[in-house]
Amino acid sequence: MGDAPEVAGRLIGMTLLVDGVGGIIVETEAYDGEDPASHSFSGPTSRNAVMFGPPGHAYVYLSYGIHWCLNFVCREPGHGAGVLIRALEPTAGISRMMNRRRQQDLRLLCSGPGRLGQALAITRELNGKRLDAPPFSLRAAAAGIRVVCGRRIGISKAVDRAWRFGLAGSRYISRPFR
DNA sequence: CCTGTGATCAGCT
């Protein structure tokens, strides 16, 4: 595992499943402890504690009081770091995801961190769990994929950092790259 | 295409 931006780029194209439901990761964002936009910026709290623990675990938080969002914890000694999983191209368990979201449009099923959380039934119970064991499963990306990057979405600090990563040409990202 | 707003809650000042 490397730092958060490196991991965020390397996750693009990998397949993420939770209880057999999910798809290809097409959009991520990196956050680290020296980054004012990160939950970990001001040090450990009860919410962000797992960001300061070992890498390869899930950090789950509630966004805007409504949406459960999934992050991968990264190694960043002394700081907390993670990668927000922002969008998937649905490939597995599509009917379950459509039922959970009441959404028939494949492009909108997992296109955004809140939508993805709902489609994969992410909840607080997954916070702190290992990502290399059930219910999670991860598979390698296909060879030859192209990764693009740009500014992160929905933040007001450190807006110039190009720490949002996407699968080039994907129609399942939450917003286009410029 | 765009802008505005309600929902709903944990963390922080």
Add this chain to the structure above:
DNA sequence: GCTGATCACAGGC
């Protein structure tokens, strides 16, 4: 009290 790593829906151009 206010803000926020969001979303869905309504309305106007």
